[in-house]
Amino acid sequence: MANADERRFEVLRAIVADYVSNQEPVGSKAIVDRHNLGVSSATVRNDMAALEEDGYITQPHTSAGRIPTDKGYRVFVDKLSEIKPLTxxxxxxxxxxxxxxxxxxxxxxxxxxxxxxxxxxxxxxxxxMLTNSSVRHLEVVPLTSARLMLVLITDTGRVDQRAVDLGEVVTEETVARIRALLNTALGGRRLSEAAARVAEVPEQAPSELRDVLVRVCTVLVESLVEHPxxxxxxxxxxxxxxxxxxxxxxxxxxxxxxxxxxxxxxxxxxxxxxxxxxxxxxxxxxxxxxxxxxxxxxxxxxxxxxxxxxxxxxxxxxxxxxxxxxxxxxxxxxxxxxxxx
CATH class of the missing domain: 3.30.450.40 (GAF domain)
Known part of the structure; x- marks a missing residue:
């Protein structure tokens, strides 16, 4: 019976190949002519009848041809012994x-x-998915003396930019301190962990930076949360x-x-x-x-x-x-x- 099953699968594979290629129902004569199965048309017809009875192929109209069913495609895919290599x-x-x-x-x-x-x-x-990404680097770029651009770069190459209005004028030295604090706190952390960590940054920062960092971190957390x-x-x-x-x-x-x-x-x-x-x-x-x-x-x-x-x-x-x-x-x-x- 194993040989009969293997032969029927070869018939099914021939029907799938021809139907995918030609979009026409496939008959027993076409299978014998196009595929070297080493059996007669009568044997192929018997195999097709068995495949149809088992639900692997169906007759779309009164012609002699058959086409694969979802079940037929399923067994064909499951039995793929090798994937056609790309050229x-x-x-x-x-x-x-x-x-x-x-x-x-x-x-x-x-x-x-x-x-x-x-x-x-x-x-x-x-x-x-951002939950699987980590913070590679956070760049903090002054746009004006009271406005910054945050550029979050993940290890998967994702780049997210956010502008922050500070409400006060800051120096380049202050910007450098903010950049260093944030990268120390967030660098290398998963984004989900970094999002939770961001809230702690202002609390642990020097008092003179806290107000500015609260504004920065409020905007930064938007970059650390996934956007569906x-x-x-x-x-x-x-x-x-x-x-x-x-x-x-x-x-x-x-x-x-x-x-x-x-x-x-x-x-x-x-x-x-x-x-x-x-x-x-x-x-x-x-x-x-x-x-x-x-x-x-x-x-x-x-x-x-x-x-x-x-x-x-x-x-x-x-x-x-x-x-x-x-x-x-x-x-x-x-x-x-x-x-x-």
Whole structure:
């Protein structure tokens, strides 16, 4: 029976490959002609009947052809023994496209464009989660004698700028003392820890600096708290409209769902570990509006530290091996870039 099961999986794999490529139901003759399975059309027909009975393929209309179901795609993805390697041209494109990035915002914008181009699907990248970031440096820049600019730089390359009105004139020496006090107190600390620590800075400072530091720290804490509205970058939405037939009666729902940040964050929720790819197919997606789609997601980060998630959204009829390879490669490179910042 094991041999029959293996052969049926080969038939399923042939149906998936042909349907993804041609968007046409696949018949037994096409499988025999295009794939070297070493069996007759009659055997393939019997295998297709067994696959249909088990719910792995279905007949969309009265033609002899079959298409994969969500269950069929699931077993196909689960049994992928190897991921289709990226071509050398694709690897070079990733390197050259991301190497020129100026900061974390640029890295993520480029990553989304690149993923959308490589997969021809919708790409989404989550900003590095601030709770996993640490303060690398806080620059304090005088704008006027009574106004400062705070520039918070994290170890993940995030830069946040805030202006502070001091209510009094300060000297350059005072600015230097404030800069030193804050960097001593916050440097190297996780942002969640730094946010709690900021309140203690004025209390422990010399009396002549306390009033100014209260104003500075009140504004600074806004930079240390996560801002949900800044957490996602989305690109390639127009790719979904290339094959409207992949979303019978549901494309508008999918597009509307992608505008909801909460929905998109849920799609990335399974990406908990850097480098671990998760594939959710059709009905496996929690949101009802997304049940005609598949989501390939991955966590990106440094070593074992998860910084955020990224992935693609597309129809269930997609090139899963190629998509998984592209998502994994881009995530790995983004993790390396941010680790070097």
């Amino acid at each position: 050398s041209a694709e690897r070079r494109a990733i390197t050259s496209f991301l190497d020129g990035a100026m900061d974390v915002d640029d890295v993520l914008r480029r990553s989304v464009r690149l993923l959308a181009q490589l997969t021809r699907q919708v790409a989404v990248v989550q900003y590095p 509205e800044e957490r996602l970058v989305l690109g390639g939405t127009a790719n979904l409209t290339r094959n409207v037939a992949d979303f019978p009666g549901s494309l508008r729902q999918v597009l509307e769902a992608l505008e909801e940040q909460v929905v998109v964050l849920k799609l990335l929720a399974a990406a908990r570990n850097p480098g671990a790819v998760t594939v959710r197919i059709g009905g496996e997606n929690e949101d009802e509006q997304m049940r005609s789609t598949s989501v390939v997601s991955i966590g990106y980060g440094m070593d074992d530290m998860l910084l955020g998630g990224m992935g693609i959204v597309g129809p269930t009829r997609m090139d899963y091996p190629g998509t998984i390879a592209a998502v994994r490669a881009v995530a790995n490179y983004v993790g390396q870039i941010l680790a070097g910042r």
